[in-house]
Amino acid sequence: MIIGGPSSQLLGGRIAAILKEDLALCEYSSFPDGEAYTQVCSDLDDRIVVVQSTPSDRDIIQLLQLLDVCRGRKIDLVIPYFGYARQDKQFKPGEPLSARAMAGAIDSFLAEGSRIFTINIHDRSVLNNFRHEATDLDATPLLSDEIKKMGLDDPVIISPDKGAVRMARAAAERLGVPYDYLEKTRHSGTEVSMAPKEIDAAGRDVVILDDMIATGGTMAQAISILKSKGAKRVYLGSVHPVLTGSAVLKLCRAGVESIIATDTLEKAVSTVTVAGLVAEAIRR
Incomplete structure (x- = not known):
């Protein structure tokens, strides 16, 4: 089953079409106080592909919500654009390694055998912060x-x-x-x-x-x-x-x-799809 996060709905659909797998129906909205609401309305398979770029803090929250829904299952997690990847160094005392913090939060939801895929991440050394197998794809x-x-x-x-x-x-x-x-x-x-x-x-x-x-x-x-x-x-x-x-x-x-x-980010200029690249990596 393919789950397309709110920032990668079109890409999720394209990957599902190439792999000939079900695309989950999801609902993404907000509570009156602004908190994100996420629901996967389809029945979950044992093996799941989650596709979600994280250009904003809200997108990271919704990714974690999706991973919590899928907790305990093997997940192929595709983060086409990994937000906070550029915050991978400490320049002043008291600064966090935000790339490491994001990786740790994501890792905590993934079951054994899960895999992570990014695309042209800012620095591939960021992948070392994941405990699970992590691969950067080149577009x-x-x-x-x-x-x-x-x-x-x-x-x-x-x-x-x-x-x-x-x-x-x-x-x-x-x-x-x-x-x-x-x-x-x-x-x-x-x-x-x-x-x-x-x-x-x-x-x-x-x-x-x-x-x-x-x-x-x-x-x-x-x-x-x-x-x-x-x-x-x-x-x-x-x-x-x-x-x-x-x-x-x-x-x-x-x-x-x-x-x-x-x-990887769905904008008006996004005329080249990475769906085939991702689908091939998932098949491997």
């Missing part, structure tokens, strides 16, 4: 295949910084095109410039690729710079379209041609 090939269909003119894949270049390299190698990263140069306390490290983007279609787009500020700056350097068209590719606040407006004002993202 980069799916984005690469979507980019290939776009018929781009002399394309180049760009990482927004050196730290994220691994993803750009993997996509570029799959597409057979060059890749580079944006290097920041500080000229003064307030002035910072950004440009490709080696490749000249003039006259070329550019795809900026990263694991997530959050506020859109850095990406908007990168788009503007690449356009000023003569890039023909600039696209964004992202596994997780967090897109908080006015992120889309910032990107459009900067001149982005389009945004390509997966349905």
Whole structure:
């Protein structure tokens, strides 16, 4: 049985269709005081797949509620976007390792033999906080295949910084095109410039690729710079379209041609589904 959490209902349905398994009927609502209410209305099978991204605190609460409903059963838990994964280090005394805290809370509901799957988690070391088998799946090939269909003119894949270049390299190698990263140069306390490290983007279609787009500020700056350097068209590719606040407006004002993202978070730009990737992992 597939249970799609409130933030992953469409993805849950797609996975159920591929696996030809029942999709549970669930009810998600709120009490008058704002507390989350969760009910799985279908009879539970012995083996269950729960699919729920956790972009907000409420989504984490509803995931824990679903896991409590399924307590005692073997669960394949799919967390396509794992919230709090970026809080995996302590910088000041008294700070929690929030990624560890979330993993511990989730772990406490899982029976022996359960498995956990994430997709392009911020840092795979976070998976070490789980006691159960945990696997991170890579959606980069799916984005690469979507980019290939776009018929781009002399394309180049760009990482927004050196730290994220691994993803750009993997996509570029799959597409057979060059890749580079944006290097920041500080000229003064307030002035910072950004440009490709080696490749000249003039006259070329550019795809900026990263694991997530959050506020859109850095990406908007990168788009503007690449356009000023003569890039023909600039696209964004992202596994997780967090897109908080006015992120889309910032990107459009900067001149982005389009945004390509997966349905780990279900937004208007989520045109690439990870359902097949997840279904294959569950089968294995």
